[in-house]
Amino acid sequence: xxxxxxxxxxxxxxxxYVRATLKGMALTVKHLFDVQxxxxxQYPEEKSPISxxxxxxHRMLTTETGKAxxxxxxxxxxxxxxxxxxxxxGEDEEGNRYPLVFxxxxxxxxxxxxxxxxxxxxxxxxxxxxxxxxxxxxxxVYDLQRLMDQTHPVCEMWDPEDPKGE
Amino acid sequence: xVDAKIVNLxxxxxxxxxxxxxxxxxxxxxxxxxxxxxxxxxxLPIAGVCRMCLVEVEKAPKLAPSCATTVAEGQVVHVHxxxxxxxxxxxxxxxxxxxxxxxxxxxxxxxxxxxDYTYQEGREDxxxxxxxxxxxxxxxxxxVIYVPNRCILCTRCVRFMEDVAHDPALNxxxxxxxxxxxxxEGKDLTHPWAANVVDLCPVGxxxxxxxxxxxxxxxxxxxASICPNCTQGCNVTMETRENQVVRxxxxxxxxxxAFFMCDWGRLNYRWMNExxxxxxxxxxxxxxxxxxxxxxxxxxxxxALNGKKVFVVASPMLxxxxxxxxxxxxxxxxxxFRVTEGEEAPLPGVEDLALRRERAANVYGAExxxxxxxxxLLGGLGQGDVLVIAGEDLAGIDASAVSRAGxxxxxxxxxxxxxxxxxxxxxxxxxxxxxxxVTNLRGRVQRFTxxxxxxxxxxxxxxxxxxxxxxxxxxxxxxxPSEVFAKLASSNSAFTGLSYDxxxxxxxxxxxxxxTAPKAPIAVGA
Numbered sequence: 001x002x003x004x005x006x007x008x009x010x011x012x013x014x015x016x017y018v019r020a021t022l023k024g025m026a027l028t029v030k031h032l033f034d035v036q037x038x039x040x041x042q043y044p045e046e047k048s049p050i051s052x053x054x055x056x057x058h059r060m061l062t063t064e065t066g067k068a069x070x071x072x073x074x075x076x077x078x079x080x081x082x083x084x085x086x087x088x089x090g091e092d093e094e095g096n097r098y099p100l101v102f103x104x105x106x107x108x109x110x111x112x113x114x115x116x117x118x119x120x121x122x123x124x125x126x127x128x129x130x131x132x133x134x135x136x137x138x139x140x141v142y143d144l145q146r147l148m149d150q151t152h153p154v155c156e157m158w159d160p161e162d163p164k165g166e
Numbered sequence: 167x168v169d170a171k172i173v174n175l176x177x178x179x180x181x182x183x184x185x186x187x188x189x190x191x192x193x194x195x196x197x198x199x200x201x202x203x204x205x206x207x208x209x210l211p212i213a214g215v216c217r218m219c220l221v222e223v224e225k226a227p228k229l230a231p232s233c234a235t236t237v238a239e240g241q242v243v244h245v246h247x248x249x250x251x252x253x254x255x256x257x258x259x260x261x262x263x264x265x266x267x268x269x270x271x272x273x274x275x276x277x278x279x280x281x282d283y284t285y286q287e288g289r290e291d292x293x294x295x296x297x298x299x300x301x302x303x304x305x306x307x308x309x310v311i312y313v314p315n316r317c318i319l320c321t322r323c324v325r326f327m328e329d330v331a332h333d334p335a336l337n338x339x340x341x342x343x344x345x346x347x348x349x350x351e352g353k354d355l356t357h358p359w360a361a362n363v364v365d366l367c368p369v370g371x372x373x374x375x376x377x378x379x380x381x382x383x384x385x386x387x388x389x390a391s392i393c394p395n396c397t398q399g400c401n402v403t404m405e406t407r408e409n410q411v412v413r414x415x416x417x418x419x420x421x422x423x424a425f426f427m428c429d430w431g432r433l434n435y436r437w438m439n440e441x442x443x444x445x446x447x448x449x450x451x452x453x454x455x456x457x458x459x460x461x462x463x464x465x466x467x468x469x470a471l472n473g474k475k476v477f478v479v480a481s482p483m484l485x486x487x488x489x490x491x492x493x494x495x496x497x498x499x500x501x502x503f504r505v506t507e508g509e510e511a512p513l514p515g516v517e518d519l520a521l522r523r524e525r526a527a528n529v530y531g532a533e534x535x536x537x538x539x540x541x542x543l544l545g546g547l548g549q550g551d552v553l554v555i556a557g558e559d560l561a562g563i564d565a566s567a568v569s570r571a572g573x574x575x576x577x578x579x580x581x582x583x584x585x586x587x588x589x590x591x592x593x594x595x596x597x598x599x600x601x602x603x604v605t606n607l608r609g610r611v612q613r614f615t616x617x618x619x620x621x622x623x624x625x626x627x628x629x630x631x632x633x634x635x636x637x638x639x640x641x642x643x644x645x646x647p648s649e650v651f652a653k654l655a656s657s658n659s660a661f662t663g664l665s666y667d668x669x670x671x672x673x674x675x676x677x678x679x680x681x682t683a684p685k686a687p688i689a690v691g692a
Contacts, residue, residue, distance in 0.1 A: 071270050071271045072271075072379070073269075073270030073271060073275070073382075074382040074384075074385065075270070078382070078384065078385075089379050089380065089381065089382070090379055090380075091378075091379050096271070097271040097379050120269075120270045121270065
């Protein structure tokens, strides 16, 4: 049994590729002459603005005396879903609770910001910073001094009064 | 109290039948209902000062403190009714008025009853705006430090020192909101059982100096074990962090240690974290001891032992299982052990509980299995015998006697000096790294379990000795310590009828163990 093919008659305007191709080329040529302004960001000379709630490289805040605010309470390694914080609690010279070892593996971190959220001393923060490079993987394990030496602005916490950050 | 009358009552809609004289709090426990409490502790006299255990009893004019109210026929008790929840919320709010809420730096955080009950039934915020009172932390002597700001004045520590340790050293000083726990003039917490106040303290007011700032409660792995530091065999929970034992705490056992353990046993755990260990089996070659595979080391040992008389110098820290297997390789030889001794220090408030003079876990078991307790360890070593040194370091022993031995085999977790003469070294796990049983001085066999990983190629001692017996051509198909124990129970009449299942985690006495008087419970209101 021969197959019957139903041929639908359509207007030439709808089936011709010529018009569509020309339309596309017109758009390409338009951008070639930069009618609407450039859309490529000239990174790294030029940087896109980032949100005040950007969660990037960690930073440990310090007290007026230049010591880390951390009291080694152990909440951040507990809450950390990626298990990237290593903390060995101990005491400082005055006998106060203080971290002997505080290390964050920036590679392992998933930048969820839970550590900042859970910190009762507002010591550890995620920061508005994302450009890091090292020659070795070990370099991405930040110790306490390195975390204290960071100077970038820190992430702002979400404010329920102002959910969109406006 | 033998034929006590049974009282029937209803707690939270569940009917409960308990002997007359039981408190509502204890009766609720039998029904699986925890009534929040601070000052009540089953091992201490009742004080009724914290007011946390208030419950509603139908037809009673006001709320009753359940720790100090005895049950009555037909009572209907509501633990979580609106009225009692409201009362406890008020108590918690008052306890938190002067509490510094410094949980992040408090060692008790995570195992703090104030924290738990506040989360469970407390207010979510404080209405108190005035400055909190402040007192500096105080060193109480011994292993104890006192942080008065966190104290809720439950007086458990005061009652322990007075009624259990019989060494009244603590009191409640000052009045009203200035009240705090103080020491009597010239007194310190130097009683050998004083560190129990740290466990008794429901909050972070009394802390162990040894454990201070070392770990958080929720990071610890807890294992049921036995304190190996004297022959009393107190039941303990061994707590480890990152494969290191960081503290030992008493585990209740009414037949051995009630709720307590001594300071010496508690603080003597560092040897279990020894870093300098024998980690690989070694066999003597031309150029001294060299690392070998387990198979080679075991077969070399079997060759050395076969057909010889074997004299075993064992450590009384080894389990019943290992000591039993050691007796199986003696082949007509003998066994000896020695034990370090110290001062006996009893806890007067609990019958038959003391830090014993003999400071090792399994002295009684070793004697029961035929090892001779002696100062002259090598006295029984015959000319040409094979000397097996198991867990003992021979420190302070005249080494010239070792030369009598035809051969020396070392089975140990650390390398003793005598290893210089050894033809084989078999590394074994230490007490915290293997499973087994020990027998205490009243003949009670108790199980301990593995708390941490053994280093290197180290193997549990019962496994090493079982393999060795197999290599010597004897019947030894042991895959679990319970199988070794079953063999022991079937071949030694004293252990008849015992098994890991029947021992459980509270232990059972040997068949011929001396009968011990039951622990005297502390009289209500004593």
